[in-house]
Amino acid sequence: MYSPPAQHAPYPQQPVRRWWQRTAVIVTALVLLPPLGIALAWMTRWTQGKKIVATVLSGLWFLIVLFSGGGDDKAADDSKAGAASAATASPGSSAAAPGKAAAQSAAPALPTVVSMPFDQAEKALKGAGVAKVSALSVYTDVPLASYHRDWGVCFQSPEAGAAPADATLHLVAPGSTCPAATGTRLHAEATRAPATPKAETGTSGTGGGGSVSYKNCDAAKAAGAAPIRKGQPGYRSALDKDGDGIACDK
Known part of the structure; x- marks a missing residue:
């Protein structure tokens, strides 16, 4: 009789790698989404050194992208703010007109x-x-x-x-x-009648001539009253020297 052939030990089975454990997927994630790529790298069977290197490189890349992008956004915001300020301060711009009108109304x-x-x-x-x-x-x-x-x-x-x-x-x-x-x-202011000139008055002589009296015949002639007949204003016997009833007739 012959002895049966020796039995060999079975080969160990390799663990099945899922899609997110593939090297290409992890490297892509380290570049595009560093936080996710770092997490996937530490879930693989890479050596400790490889995991550290991948983490450092991906972290530096992530920080560069983060700060460079934030700087561009800030510069764009500053540029927009400067343009808006210039438009408001410009005398001929339409934006300055409402502010000026508001200042005047105030x-x-x-x-x-x-x-x-x-x-x-x-x-x-x-x-x-x-x-x-x-x-x-x-x-x-x-x-x-x-x-x-x-x-x-x-x-x-x-x-x-x-x-x-x-x-x-x-x-x-x-x-x-x-x-x-x-x-x-x-x-209303009271109105006054104009004053009339008063003729010289005196006591008439015999034959009365009213209230008008002449000093002498020269005054009567100067006033245009001579001759003065008896009974007329200004007649008095002193002026009728001849007693004929007519004074200042000569």
Whole structure:
């Protein structure tokens, strides 16, 4: 009899590698997605040295890409911000016009105080930046009372909407109405009849000649009254020397 052939030990089976354990997949991940590639590298059967080298190289590559990309984005943002600032600061740009209009509309202006009591009007004007507020009577023939806090405002100068400046208010006493314009009289001025020249008067002589009297015939002739008949103004017996009833006839 012969002895049976010796039995050989079976070859050890190689572990099956999954797709994510393939070297090409890991290298691609280390380049494109370094965090994922590093994780896959440490799950393989690579030696400790290979894993460390792959981790260091992939980490450096990841940091370079990260910081270089962030710098470009920041530069782009700075460029956009500079362009926007230049457009706003340009005098001829349309973006500068709304800002200028807003600044002008924000400028202070005088409020309207017409029909307010002087006390309230003065407070409103000083609140708008007016340093001095003067008061005048709106009627030229009505003096301003020493206490005029309750007098009403008929006109203001400068008018409402103007820039703040020293203001003058024309007031009217309580119970009176405002005129159409300043410089008006409340009471009409009384008219006087022109004075007529008075003739020289005196006591007439016999035959009475009214209230007119002449010193002598020369005065009567100068006045164009000679001759003066008895009964006419200016006749008196002293001027009728011949007694015929006609004075200053010669």
